[in-house]
Amino acid sequence: MSTLPAYAQALGHGVHAIDTGFQRPLFDAAYLIVENGRAAFVDTGTNFAVPRLLGTLEALGLRPADVDYVIPTHVHLDHAGGVGALMQRLPNATAIVHPRGARHMIDPSALVAGATAVYGAEEIARSYGEIVGVPADRVRESADGMTVELAGRPLWLIDTPGHARHHHCVWDERSRGFFTGDTFGLSYREFDTERGPWLLPTTTPVQFEPGPLRESVLRLLSFQPECMYLTHYSRIGDVQRLGASFLAQLDQLVAIGRSLRDAPDRHEALKRALLANYLEIVKAHGCRFSDAEVAELLAVDLELNAQGMGIWLDKGAA
Structure with a gap:
């Protein structure tokens, strides 16, 4: 039986949360899905997370060549900053990227310039490192309702604007959960109480749009998911209660x-x-x-x- 490193956690159904180490512990997660010896990453964290992603893969007895997909939920750097560096290590992987974000994964210069305008050059270098692009022939644009197969396990992508126009979420029927990026908000484990997790919407620059965000969240909830896999942070249940709280807070x-x-x-x-x-x-x-x-x-x-x-x-x- 494999032993996961301390920064990784098995969540069941072949899903593993990896603490990327960004900002503080239990703040930023990447996910590794394993099915019949094949693997996919959903979100990557920053360049500095790549050793943790590869370390989790190795701990599970898998090789970089066993990874079929890297799927950033959107191209904000805490979710996708490490995609280019990770793809350099995964010879068989395809990056599945929202069509509004694909060009930024191929040529990240505009993405880095925008983030620098928000955070400053020193912070970009400290927190994200040098962002590298992905060769265009290794990038596949998603479409609303598109399915990719991971060793026979369907992963269904839906367009979810509101936090960002370049955002999609990934539905995993096996676990009846969505990988939500930032669409379903933030839930830090420090705020868990006997009542369960707490969640808040995020309105990060520069494409917050409350109307589309409400529609995206309602669409997620319509699937009656049993859990949500948040980038900030990890799996949460009690989805309908938290969804109602999210929508009330959005108002x-x-x-x-x-x-x-x-x-x-x-x-x-x-x-x-x-x-x-x-x-x-x-x-x-x-x-x-x-x-x-x-x-x-x-x-x-x-x-x-x-x-x-x-x-x-x-x-x-x-």
Whole structure:
């Protein structure tokens, strides 16, 4: 029986969560699906995660040549930054990428420039390393409703805009779960209580669109999934409760944004309002962290969510 490294966890049905090590432990997951000696990765984390991805593969007795697919849910760098470097190590793999994101996996220069504008060059180098492209003949664009077969195991891809227009989710009938990237939000394990996991929507720059996001989440829920595999972080159950909470919070975010559209120092006002909203919800969930501890755990998301909401408002959001 194989022994997984400490950063990997078997979730059943041949699905394994790999902690990529990005930002902090249990923050960013990549997934390895294994079926009859063949494998697929869903999301990769950054370049710095590649040794962990390959280490998990080796621990399961598989070779790089046994990987058929690398499927980033979307091309944000915490999900897809390592795709190019990983593909260099996987001689038989095809990258399955949303059609709006495929060109950025082939030539990541515009993607890196956009991320640099948000985070700064120093942070890009520190957190992501040098982003490399994937040869065009190894990239296959997904289509809504497209199925790829992993050793006879169907993986069904659906278009899920709202977090980003280059986002698709992957339905795994075997486990009755979706690999959701960021479409179904964030659920950090630190916020788990006796009531179960807590979840919040993410409005990261630059394509947050609440209307399409609502429709995408409703579409996911229509499958009656038993679990969701989140990039941030790992598998969650109790999907219908969390879906209802997600949609209610999405309405609250829209209301917050509209109320602060013309506020002085709008970015800081959005951050304060978002934190107040999160504090109210996590305390109702039974979280015992202090306000300062919650703020620290959600600091990255507060900053990025406020940025994304600001961009949405500047686009003339109704």
